[in-house]
Amino acid sequence: MEGEASWEQRRVKVEKEVILILLYMYMLHSFSFSFPGSLNESVAGASGELEFGLEIPGLGQYEDFHTIDWQRDIARDSMRHRHIARKRQGGSFLDAVRGAHDAWSGWLCVLLVGVCAGAMAAVVDIGSTWLTDLKFGLCPSAFYLNKEQCCWSSDETVVDVAGNCSQWVPWSQIFGIKEESHAGSYVVLYFFYVFWAIAFASLAASLVRAFAPYACGSGIPEIKTILSGFIIRGYLGKWTVLIKSVSIMLAVAAGLSLGKEGPMVHIACCCGNILAYLFPKYGRNEAKKREILSAASAAGVSVAFGAPIGGVLFSLEEVSYYFPLKTLWRSFFCALVAAFVLQRYPYHYTEFFFGTFTYLTFPTHFSASTLSTTSTPFSSTSSTTTPGCSLSSSPSSCSASSEDS
Numbered sequence: 001m002e003g004e005a006s007w008e009q010r011r012v013k014v015e016k017e018v019i020l021i022l023l024y025m026y027m028l029h030s031f032s033f034s035f036p037g038s039l040n041e042s043v044a045g046a047s048g049e050l051e052f053g054l055e056i057p058g059l060g061q062y063e064d065f066h067t068i069d070w071q072r073d074i075a076r077d078s079m080r081h082r083h084i085a086r087k088r089q090g091g092s093f094l095d096a097v098r099g100a101h102d103a104w105s106g107w108l109c110v111l112l113v114g115v116c117a118g119a120m121a122a123v124v125d126i127g128s129t130w131l132t133d134l135k136f137g138l139c140p141s142a143f144y145l146n147k148e149q150c151c152w153s154s155d156e157t158v159v160d161v162a163g164n165c166s167q168w169v170p171w172s173q174i175f176g177i178k179e180e181s182h183a184g185s186y187v188v189l190y191f192f193y194v195f196w197a198i199a200f201a202s203l204a205a206s207l208v209r210a211f212a213p214y215a216c217g218s219g220i221p222e223i224k225t226i227l228s229g230f231i232i233r234g235y236l237g238k239w240t241v242l243i244k245s246v247s248i249m250l251a252v253a254a255g256l257s258l259g260k261e262g263p264m265v266h267i268a269c270c271c272g273n274i275l276a277y278l279f280p281k282y283g284r285n286e287a288k289k290r291e292i293l294s295a296a297s298a299a300g301v302s303v304a305f306g307a308p309i310g311g312v313l314f315s316l317e318e319v320s321y322y323f324p325l326k327t328l329w330r331s332f333f334c335a336l337v338a339a340f341v342l343q344r345y346p347y348h349y350t351e352f353f354f355g356t357f358t359y360l361t362f363p364t365h366f367s368a369s370t371l372s373t374t375s376t377p378f379s380s381t382s383s384t385t386t387p388g389c390s391l392s393s394s395p396s397s398c399s400a401s402s403e404d405s
Contacts, residue, residue, distance in 0.1 A: 118341025131253030219266025265300030272296030
């Protein structure tokens with residue numbers, strides 16, 4: 001009986017110690033939740049630095065493959081906003097400027113994300129088109145132009161049915177086979193087509209395997225996981241966006257059964273993640289950073305399909321977990337900017353980087369017919385004209401030719 005009583009006393013003592021330890025841990029957790037946030041946000045300026053020159057390490061940071069604390073991050077942002085509003089009311093002119101910067105930093109960030117997403121989509125589209133045409137031939141006068149732009153840069157008005165012109169040289173002619181109907185011409189063209197396709201696919205796989213394994217796949221399932229509050233370090237980094245942009249151009253040009261539309265969401269979110277660190281309001285708060293990533297995903301769908309409203313609906317219905325009303329308007333603005341940049345960028349990139357070309361309407365003559373069609377590079381419509389009429393012909397000569405015919 002005495003042994004059982006001593007054992008019972010020891011068990012009660014251990015239970016009390018365990019309860020005290022749990023209470024102590026709970027108090028520490030509550031203290032770390034309230035004290036750093038309130039201290040950091042109450043004494044921090046709009047720049048996010050403590051007035052006393054102190055930094056609380058680990059605040060707002062999470063380990064890899066962990067889930068963020070939504071309530072804590074939202075509470076920290078609310079405290080920061082109240083502190084900025086309080087300093088703006090009774091502070092100096094510098095405090096007012098900081099408050100204004102904090103107010104429009106969200107719009108500025110989504111503007112930069114939209115411009116970056118549109119520019120990246122334009123580069124991917126131009127690069128994939130050039131690499132695809134590289135499998136068929138080369139433009140010796142300007143190797144950086146694809147077949148269509150190579151013919152635009154020439155002064156010729158006559159091209160064949162396939163769209164070839166004298167400026168564009170197939171691989172068979174580069175190796176001395178002038179006649180296209182020659183059997184050796186078909187062999188050389190087939191060889192280079194297969195060679196470049198295998199080279200592009202191999203290079204894309206090697207780049208992803210060696211430098212950025214996170215660049216594989218479309219990336220949309222992982223983006224949905226990240227927007228739900230999960231941390232995946234490096235998935236939205238600079239190496240990922242660089243390797244993914246290059247590899248998607250190579251993969252599309254290789255002729256693989258995939259497209260560049262899906263990965264544009266991943267590329268746009270990478271741009272949003274990188275640009276968010278320019279603004280401490282978003283770079284130091286994972287919950288606020290998800291707002292920028294939601295807008296970036298809308299921009300990705302916008303540049304992929306040319307549908308800004310569809311991008312906003314995709315971000316709202318499919319990928320976002322935290323989507324306040326202000327994020328809805330910012331996502332729509334970001335998608336509009338990205339679509340506008342994509343629509344304007346490809347048509348003038350040669351003028352920006354490689355000199356000015358004159359894009360004129362030119363007639364395309366078919367040898368098998370007495371008719372010719374006048375087409376424009378930016379229009380899918382065509383009109384029938386009379387033989388003998390060209391860009392430099394006068395209306396009287398065209399009408400005379402029409403009467404003769």
